[in-house]
Amino acid sequence: MTRYIIRRILQAIPLLFIISCVLFILMNKAVDPIATMGGRTVTRAADRERLTRQLGLDKPLYMQYVYWLVGNDWTNTDMDGDGVAETPGIRHGVLRGDFGTSLVNRGTPVLQVIWERLPNTILLMVTAEFVIIVGALLVGIYSALRQYSLMDNIVTGISFVGYSMPIFFIALASMYIFSVNFKRWGLPSLPTVGMFDPKVGETWGQVAIHMVLPVFSISFISFAAYSRYIRSTMLEVLNQDYIRTAKSKGLPRREVVFVHALKNAALPIVTIVGLDLPLLLGGAVVTERIFAWPGMGRLFLDHVERGDTPVVMGILMLIAVAVVVFQIITDVTYAWLDPRIRYE
Amino acid sequence: MTTTTDPNFPITGRTGSSGGTGISAIAEVEPPPLSLSQLTWRRFRRHRMAIFGTIMLILLIAYTFGGALIISEDYANFTDMGLRLNGPSIAHPFGTDTVGRDILARTIYGGEISLLIGLTAAFVEVLVGILIGSMAGYYGGWIDSILMRFTEAMLNIPQIFLLIVISKFFGNLMPDISFLGRTYSGSVVVIILIIGLTSWPYLARIVRAEFLSIKEREFILAARATGTRTREIIFRHILPNCIAPIVVSATLGVASAITLEAYISFLGLGVRPPTATWGNMLEGAYNYLESAYWLWLFPGLLIVLIVLSINFLGDGLRDALDPRSRTV
Numbered sequence: 204m205t206r207y208i209i210r211r212i213l214q215a216i217p218l219l220f221i222i223s224c225v226l227f228i229l230m231n232k233a234v235d236p237i238a239t240m241g242g243r244t245v246t247r248a249a250d251r252e253r254l255t256r257q258l259g260l261d262k263p264l265y266m267q268y269v270y271w272l273v274g275n276d277w278t279n280t281d282m283d284g285d286g287v288a289e290t291p292g293i294r295h296g297v298l299r300g301d302f303g304t305s306l307v308n309r310g311t312p313v314l315q316v317i318w319e320r321l322p323n324t325i326l327l328m329v330t331a332e333f334v335i336i337v338g339a340l341l342v343g344i345y346s347a348l349r350q351y352s353l354m355d356n357i358v359t360g361i362s363f364v365g366y367s368m369p370i371f372f373i374a375l376a377s378m379y380i381f382s383v384n385f386k387r388w389g390l391p392s393l394p395t396v397g398m399f400d401p402k403v404g405e406t407w408g409q410v411a412i413h414m415v416l417p418v419f420s421i422s423f424i425s426f427a428a429y430s431r432y433i434r435s436t437m438l439e440v441l442n443q444d445y446i447r448t449a450k451s452k453g454l455p456r457r458e459v460v461f462v463h464a465l466k467n468a469a470l471p472i473v474t475i476v477g478l479d480l481p482l483l484l485g486g487a488v489v490t491e492r493i494f495a496w497p498g499m500g501r502l503f504l505d506h507v508e509r510g511d512t513p514v515v516m517g518i519l520m521l522i523a524v525a526v527v528v529f530q531i532i533t534d535v536t537y538a539w540l541d542p543r544i545r546y547e
Numbered sequence: 548m549t550t551t552t553d554p555n556f557p558i559t560g561r562t563g564s565s566g567g568t569g570i571s572a573i574a575e576v577e578p579p580p581l582s583l584s585q586l587t588w589r590r591f592r593r594h595r596m597a598i599f600g601t602i603m604l605i606l607l608i609a610y611t612f613g614g615a616l617i618i619s620e621d622y623a624n625f626t627d628m629g630l631r632l633n634g635p636s637i638a639h640p641f642g643t644d645t646v647g648r649d650i651l652a653r654t655i656y657g658g659e660i661s662l663l664i665g666l667t668a669a670f671v672e673v674l675v676g677i678l679i680g681s682m683a684g685y686y687g688g689w690i691d692s693i694l695m696r697f698t699e700a701m702l703n704i705p706q707i708f709l710l711i712v713i714s715k716f717f718g719n720l721m722p723d724i725s726f727l728g729r730t731y732s733g734s735v736v737v738i739i740l741i742i743g744l745t746s747w748p749y750l751a752r753i754v755r756a757e758f759l760s761i762k763e764r765e766f767i768l769a770a771r772a773t774g775t776r777t778r779e780i781i782f783r784h785i786l787p788n789c790i791a792p793i794v795v796s797a798t799l800g801v802a803s804a805i806t807l808e809a810y811i812s813f814l815g816l817g818v819r820p821p822t823a824t825w826g827n828m829l830e831g832a833y834n835y836l837e838s839a840y841w842l843w844l845f846p847g848l849l850i851v852l853i854v855l856s857i858n859f860l861g862d863g864l865r866d867a868l869d870p871r872s873r874t875v
Binding site for chain 2: 222363515526
């Protein structure tokens with residue numbers, strides 16, 4: 204097992220290297236940080252030249268990548284444009300945990316910019332994932348036990364609709380119903396934007412009530428796929444011989460379903476949860492935009508808008524690392540939970 | 548086998564179930580063997596959801612292309628500031644938008660563009676996916692390693708992020724295009740390309756897996772032994788045998804391309820006005836959430852309907868083309 208984990212980690216390194224190359228080339232071709240310079244317009248040619256030198260954009264692409272990866276504190280750069288490299292570099296490079304500094308928030312380290320937003324996104328996502336799993340388990344088990352009943356058919360229908368629905372539609376519809384119309388009808392309405400009411404301050408109650416609609420929207424979309432998945436694995440497990448044995452032993456139905464069947468049916472769920480979690484980390488771009496939730500997705504949009512290459516690269520790399528790490532964790536957990544699987 | 552248990556299905560010698568005494572009796576009434584498309588159609592039409600999806604899809608296509616015959620594009624792009632944000636009425640059944648354009652007319656022309664983007668982006672996806680998947684699967688070795696590492700790298704970056712970055716900076720690259728007497732925003736082409744060029748990794752993996760198993764079969768060995776050229780082996784002998792999963796994922800690819808276009812247009816990075824799509828009609832609609840529900844309701848509903856119907860269709864095709872694979 205240890206050897207398997209080590210091998211997976213070793214395989215992940217070249218993968219992340221390729222991802223960083225792809226992203227770096229893409230960002231380099233697509234974005235001109237000077238053109239926007241974090242929202243400030245640079246018009247004078249001399250300023251442009253100076254900024255290009257300061258950001259190291261006059262270097263060839265591979266040198267820029269090397270500087271980004273391992274830093275440039277081992278060499279001198281030419282800052283004043285006289286052809287002599289005199290200023291020692293100060294960047295440490297991504298491998299030593301330095302993603303550079305944000306262009307928008309002048310000089311703030313990228314990791315700090317991301318770190319301020321990350322907990323908000325994680326809060327939203329973990330809550331949503333929790334709601335999805337609990338709801339999908341309940342519905343999935345019910346549909347499996349009462350296959351082709353009216354309820355099963357309704358749930359199947361709803362899950363197809365949810366699966367086909369873009370998240371902004373359900374978000375707008377839920378905002379319209381639960382906030383706009385509830386207010387109109389004089390019912391207690393739910394807040395639609397932000398994380399807390401500035402007049403009240405950031406209390407737990409405020410954050411919780413502001414989370415209701417975003418969590419509902421995210422859950423509604425993913426809930427469908429999960430409950431279908433649980434339904435089909437439950438159906439498969441319920442037809443196994445050991446379930447018949449358990450039933451014929453005279454065990455109560457509740458115990459057969461929740462102990463014997465669910466334990467085995469829940470195994471594959473580990474896989475989809477593990478693969479979905481890192482995507483949820485970033486998948487909230489649209490949700491965070493609509494509900495003005497101050498998370499990483501909105502950070503990403505804001506900084507793409509203003510051509511802030513270091514922050515955008517940082518977020519993309521962070522998500523890529525999260526995806527790779529979660530893949531390894533998922534595979535290892537699965538092997539640990541399911542003794543039939545052995546990696547040699 | 549499902550075929551033998553089904554009463555609507557004629558038992559033929561091909562199913563291999565008629566052993567013993569029945570052979571001669573059945574052989575006399577045996578109809579000619581069914582072709583793949585006939586078999587597919589038989590299974591497809593039993594799938595109620597798929598039929599429902601197909602009918603809905605046909606209705607939506609009729610709505611966009613039929614509506615275009617009645618209402619002119621100039622009318623769809625006609626702005627009248629005096630009429631801005633008018634609610635649904637007889638003259639404007641779906642209301643008017645923030646600059647007084649008729650939303651009904653814009654959903655008709657927007658639907659055409661959304662469908663166009665969905666179909667062509669899926670086409671690009673299939674093209675690249677087949678090319679990369681078949682190369683990797685057929686040749687193996689270092690070609691496979693390089694192509695698959697690249698595919699994995701693409702898969703590990705969430706697609707929406709790639710789309711946002713690329714469309715933000717290349718969206719304005721193309722000039723407007725005139726085609727068949729109509730002018731399209733150049734961003735349509737850019738959006739098609741970037742959706743197609745970021746969607747292929749899943750398909751490439753499917754095609755590669757199919758190639759890996761099919762290339763070991765005996766008929767490929769036979770083809771190689773008779774000196775068939777490599778190109779012909781790949782495209783004439785192996786590819787037609789893995790057409791089922793390709794058709795299914797291409798169908799679902801159309802739905803996901805329409806959704807993705809809607810996402811990036813919703814964020815204001817997709818197709819630029821005046822060309823309408825169902826996605827960019829929704830842009831900024833949440834600013835008018837309290838006052839103008841019709842801004843997002845009608846285009847949004849149409850997106851849900853078309854994606855839903857294509858998903859039903861794809862699901863039915865999956866069951867019909869490959870009865871062994873059950874969906875989850």
